[in-house]
Structures are given as C-alpha cells and as structure tokens.
Amino acid sequence: MTSISRIILGALALCCAASALAQPQAPANDPNAPKTRAQVRQEFLLWRAAGYDPNDWLNYPDNALRASRIVAQRQAQGNTAVH
Template sequence: MKQLSCILIGALFGASCVASAFAQPSSRYGDPSAPKTRAEVKADLIAWLAAGYDPNNWWEYPDNAQRAGRIVAEQRARQAGIGVVQ
C-alpha cells in the first residue's frame, strides 16, 4: 500500500511538472515587470551602443546613458507607429 501511494504521488508530481512546462505566460509583452530573455537584453545593449552609449565613459555617465535611452525610446516609438511628443 505504501508503494502504491508513493507511485501515485510521483505520478501527480510528474504530471504537474509537465503541465507547468507547457503553460504559456499570460501576457508577457503587456507586463513591463516581466523578466527579459537573454536575447532581449542583448538586443537592448546593441541598440544602446548604436545610439552612442559607451559603458566605459565614466566622465559623461549619466548624460550619455540618458541621451542613448531617449534615442532608443524614440526609435522604438517610431517602429511601433507611435508619435513622439516632446
């Protein structure tokens, strides 16, 4: 009897693991607090570097990061078809 209950618990645990593996996130792109994938982080870094951000430039740190952030935000807004208001 103990062996049967262990098998049943194992089967239920396995089924729940398989079900959670196939579950889709509810609204990943609509939730800004959702964690980013590695590919998204790499794409963000490439976009910031292309916009002129230099992570080794400590002398102009806050200014160059903010400038690059504005440029990337404007580019993404244009790609999404949203008008940029200044």
Template sequence: MNLFSRIGLGALVAAVSISTVYAQAVMQPTDPSAPKTRAQVRADLIEWLAAGYDPNDWVNYPENAQEAGRIVAQRRAERQGLAPTTVQ
C-alpha cells in the same frame, strides 16, 4: 494500423504542435517588468550601443545614458508607428 490512419494521426499531431507553438508565440508577456531572455537583453544592449551609449565612459555617465535612452525610446516609438518625439 493502416496507412490512412497513420497519415491522419501524423496530421493531427502536426496540427496540435503547430497550434501550440503559435499560441506560445502570440501569448508572449507584454508586461515590461517581466523577466527578459538573454537574447532580449543582448538586443537591448546592441540598440543602446547603436544609439551612442558607451558603458566605459564614466566621465559623462549620466548624460551619456540619458541621451542614449531618449534615442532608443524615439526609435522604438517610430518602429511602432507612434508619433515621433523630439530628441533634446
């Protein structure tokens, strides 16, 4: 193989690799019931904790979780550019 064919082969392999990575990134499942990765679960937990959820607060459990859920939903809607909802 001469130098130009090796360069062409390398460029072809790079293009295929990049297109494969791009296709996997674009084709992520949008189904909310699909399994989440560990990083996604951790990000969700951090978001809930930032919204005021305390997993150790058993006295105010249902209200604490529901309020944090409303805050998280509102923040996600605002990030996606949807109309903001009121937090009750």
C-alpha cells in the same frame, strides 16, 4: 500507517496540488516578466547604436540619458534595427 495518517497525507497532497494549479499564469507580453538573455543583449545593442558607451564613465549620466532618449525615439518610430 493508520487510516487517519493516510487521510491527512491525502488532504495535504490535495491542498498542494490545488494551490499549484490556482496560481495565475503570466501573459506572454507581461512587461514585468524577466527578460531573456537575448532580449537584454538586443537592448544593449540598441543603446550602443544610439551612442551609449559603458566605458565612458566621465560622461556617464549624460551619455546614458542621451542614448535613452534616442532609443525611445527610434522605438516610437518603429525603427529598432541595429545598424
């Protein structure tokens, strides 16, 4: 390789490394971060404990809204244990 090719390749590698390090890190409690499988399962169990039935498609909107309100009330009270 010629010296110009090496300089260009080195500059390209330096730019890639700098851009990778310059990206901001998401905080651990970021609400926009994707949920883990365990978090999704726990939330589903909370909804089921609040009376939500995913197989009850006849009462779907009302069933989901009612369970959503119950889960929100329990979380506001600090009671998130699944019974």
